[in-house]
Amino acid sequence: MSRISEEEVRHVAHLARLAVTDEEVHQFKKSLDEIITYAELLNEVDTENVEPTSHVLDMKNVMREDIPSKGLPQEEVLKNAPEHENGQIKVPSIIE
Amino acid sequence: MSLFDQKLSVLHERLQKKEISVSDLVDESYRRIEQVEDKVGAFLTLDEERARLKAQELDQKLGTDEAKGLLFGMPIGIKDNIVTRDLRTTCASKILDNFNPIYDATVVQKLQAAESITIGKLNMDEFAMGSSTENSGFQKTKNPWDLETVPGGSSGGSAAAVAAGEVPFSLGSDTGGSIRQPASFCGVVGLKPTYGRVSRFGLVAFASSLDQIGPVTKTVEDNAYLLQAIAGIDPMDSTSVNVDVPNFVQSLTGDVKGLKIAVPKEYIGEGVKEEVKQSVLDALKILEKLGATWEEVSLPHSKYALATYYLLSSSEASANLARFDGVRYGYRSPNADTLMNLYKNTRAEGFGDEVKRRIMLGTFALSSGYYDAYYKKAQKVRTLIKQDFENIFEKYDVIIGPTTPTPAFKMGENTADPMTMYRNDILTIPVNLAGVPGISVPCGFSNGLPLGLQIIGKHFDERTVYRVAHAFEQATDFHKQKPQL
Numbered sequence: 001m002s003r004i005s006e007e008e009v010r011h012v013a014h015l016a017r018l019a020v021t022d023e024e025v026h027q028f029k030k031s032l033d034e035i036i037t038y039a040e041l042l043n044e045v046d047t048e049n050v051e052p053t054s055h056v057l058d059m060k061n062v063m064r065e066d067i068p069s070k071g072l073p074q075e076e077v078l079k080n081a082p083e084h085e086n087g088q089i090k091v092p093s094i095i096e
Numbered sequence: 097m098s099l100f101d102q103k104l105s106v107l108h109e110r111l112q113k114k115e116i117s118v119s120d121l122v123d124e125s126y127r128r129i130e131q132v133e134d135k136v137g138a139f140l141t142l143d144e145e146r147a148r149l150k151a152q153e154l155d156q157k158l159g160t161d162e163a164k165g166l167l168f169g170m171p172i173g174i175k176d177n178i179v180t181r182d183l184r185t186t187c188a189s190k191i192l193d194n195f196n197p198i199y200d201a202t203v204v205q206k207l208q209a210a211e212s213i214t215i216g217k218l219n220m221d222e223f224a225m226g227s228s229t230e231n232s233g234f235q236k237t238k239n240p241w242d243l244e245t246v247p248g249g250s251s252g253g254s255a256a257a258v259a260a261g262e263v264p265f266s267l268g269s270d271t272g273g274s275i276r277q278p279a280s281f282c283g284v285v286g287l288k289p290t291y292g293r294v295s296r297f298g299l300v301a302f303a304s305s306l307d308q309i310g311p312v313t314k315t316v317e318d319n320a321y322l323l324q325a326i327a328g329i330d331p332m333d334s335t336s337v338n339v340d341v342p343n344f345v346q347s348l349t350g351d352v353k354g355l356k357i358a359v360p361k362e363y364i365g366e367g368v369k370e371e372v373k374q375s376v377l378d379a380l381k382i383l384e385k386l387g388a389t390w391e392e393v394s395l396p397h398s399k400y401a402l403a404t405y406y407l408l409s410s411s412e413a414s415a416n417l418a419r420f421d422g423v424r425y426g427y428r429s430p431n432a433d434t435l436m437n438l439y440k441n442t443r444a445e446g447f448g449d450e451v452k453r454r455i456m457l458g459t460f461a462l463s464s465g466y467y468d469a470y471y472k473k474a475q476k477v478r479t480l481i482k483q484d485f486e487n488i489f490e491k492y493d494v495i496i497g498p499t500t501p502t503p504a505f506k507m508g509e510n511t512a513d514p515m516t517m518y519r520n521d522i523l524t525i526p527v528n529l530a531g532v533p534g535i536s537v538p539c540g541f542s543n544g545l546p547l548g549l550q551i552i553g554k555h556f557d558e559r560t561v562y563r564v565a566h567a568f569e570q571a572t573d574f575h576k577q578k579p580q581l
Binding site for chain 2: 077094
């Protein structure tokens with residue numbers, strides 16, 4: 001049985017903000033199914049009472065002095081922007 | 097004979113005596129690139145004009161106190177996921193084709209402060225996702241030992257450029273083996289430092305809890321010098337660690353008497369090619385002769401490392417790569433009427449297949465209803481894998497095994513099936529999951545293709561890793577072999 005349906009693939013693609021063709025949906029369903037099936041190998045490991053590791057070293061909140069410093073110059077920040085106008089980055093209109 | 101056949105300390109001494117100039121070193125790089133780059137394809141961008149100007153400027157300082165630093169005037173190649181100010185940085189992705197960073201990564205700042213010279217940016221698998229550099233959005237890099245085989249990945253350009261003599265040193269990055277595996281395939285030395293040893297500021301993030309920058313060189317000594325230059329805590333990376341940076345080169349004593357080596361049976365068992373296994377056993381004999389002892393041990397959760405890694409690294413990647421949306425920098429799709437379509441089409445047109453596949457896997461593993469079953473489960477198994485290493489390191493100084501289960505494979509051989517490609521990394525991935533340091537050093541050949549010995553150490557004990565790697569290297573001459581190009 002497949003671990004993931006085409007509908008789920010489309011939903012995940014939307015969450016990931018990826019436009020997908022029908023052909024890609026089909027491909028992703030196949031390869032994700034294979035990888036997820038393989039990943040279910042982990043189910044055989046007993047992880048009762050095991051703490052999850054999100055970071056390998058024993059670090060807690062890392063603090064620094066809050067010292068104000070200069071931001072980046074506007075022309076630098078806009079240098080790589082695909083479209084900009086009047087010192088602002090331009091995108092398609094989002095308000096009617 | 098090439099200038100780059102000499103180790104860093106010799107080149108440094110010859111610069112001091114003015115037997116050679118910085119311009120000679122930079123000339124040697126570009127001459128060799130001119131000669132072999134058509135075949136190897138290691139570089140995505142060259143910085144020739146600035147490099148030559150910088151060389152002339154540094155030549156004026158030769159003979160003065162300003163030229164005393166070890167990296168002074170040394171040509172270096174940088175993997176293209178490490179940002180360089182005003183020098184195109186693409187991560188080998190079409191989505192960053194036109195990206196010119198406005199700052200330097202901390203490692204680049206450090207190399208510049210040491211007055212080394214950036215020759216160019218090196219090819220890789222797109223966003224460091226891959227094991228062959230075949231996933232580059234721009235070009236394929238070939239293994240200098242056999243142009244029909246892959247150089248490994250994702251730091252394939254970094255390893256191939258050093259093996260081909262285009263640069264004497266380079267930087268790569270390693271998330272699941274991306275420095276060690278290509279170093280092994282190309283017959284060079286590559287180190288993944290302890291997680292937190294080197295600042296990740298300016299390394300375009302793939303999987304933040306696993307990524308580390310590290311050096312690729314021809315010898316262990318050169319590698320230690322390069323790590324010395326880039327290591328240390330950085331206020332810009334809160335995961336870099338405030339521990340002493342010892343003198344790594346001083347630890348290269350050649351003495352391994354009394355050293356206790358653990359050899360995990362899982363690393364020389366099923367799936368590992370016979371000649372690879374044999375090269376490790378031969379290496380252990382050499383280390384035994386030098387006074388070390390070894391025993392077979394078990395890392396019982398090794399078989400779960402690959403699945404754990406793909407769930408965790410893809411989950412982290414799906415979040416990290418959300419920033420590539422066509423708004424502030426990089427490629428923007430011309431086919432978009434709404435903001436949503438701008439995001440979706442930009443990402444669909446800008447990312448390659450493997451990157452999309454991992455973003456999809458990661459988004460799925462983190463999505464509501466699946467988070468506990470996949471992501472959290474993998475984090476728990478990661479704890480067990482980490483504990484496997486801790487248990488072994490209570491009794492042993494280092495863990496030794498092969499870097500990869502096979503020598504370099506043919507181009508195209510593993511591209512059809514992602515799972516086959518992923519299996520290449522089964523021996524390197526656990527090291528990233530545990531956060532410990534690991535090195536690959538040349539340890540033999542199979543049908544003319546290099547093999548690599550992997551030496552793994554305790555957290556922040558790169559000194560012992562280097563000491564063992566150096567003692568082995570000095571007792572063999574694999575590192576002196578060069579590919580015929």
